[in-house]
Amino acid sequence: MNLLFYAREEHGAGERLQTLIEELVSEDNIEICMTIGSLFQRLRQPTYDLSIVVLLAADSQDLTELLSVRDLIWDLRLILILPDRPDEVIPMGETEFKDF
Numbered sequence: 348m349n350l351l352f353y354a355r356e357e358h359g360a361g362e363r364l365q366t367l368i369e370e371l372v373s374e375d376n377i378e379i380c381m382t383i384g385s386l387f388q389r390l391r392q393p394t395y396d397l398s399i400v401v402l403l404a405a406d407s408q409d410l411t412e413l414l415s416v417r418d419l420i421w422d423l424r425l426i427l428i429l430p431d432r433p434d435e436v437i438p439m440g441e442t443e444f445k446d447f
Contacts, residue, residue: 349376349377349378349396349397349398350368350372350376350377350378350397350398350399350400350401351377351378351380351386351389351390351397351399351400351401352364352365352368352377352378352379352380352400352401352403353379353380353381353383353386353400353401353402353403353413354381354402354403354405355381355382355403355405355409356381356382360403360405361381361403361405364401364403364428365379368401378397383412383413383415383416386402386416387415387416387419390416390419390420391419394419394422394423397423398424399423399424399425399426400420400423400424400425400426401425401426401428402425402426402427402428403428404427404428404429404430405430406430410429413427
């Protein structure tokens with residue numbers, strides 16, 4: 348299984364999730380992107396080798412940036428992790444990614 352993981356570098360939950368993923372998936376099978384630019388660059392390469400993409404949206408700004416790459420992930424298996432705060436982020440994530 349090849350896994351692509353995105354979380355902003357400065358986000359503590361991203362570090363914890365990355366540690367958990369690294370315990371479950373071989374290090375050779377994980378690609379990590381810590382900026383939206385590096386994620387965009389990776390998704391513009393062939394994605395046939397990716398089994399799953401895990402995206403952590405830390406806040407509404409992060410989710411908005413992730414929406415800019417949704418055309419590149421429409422055919423991939425996707426896990427989108429949203430913050431647990433009851434604000435505009437969860438409804439926006441549900442609405443914008445519902446077709447994935």
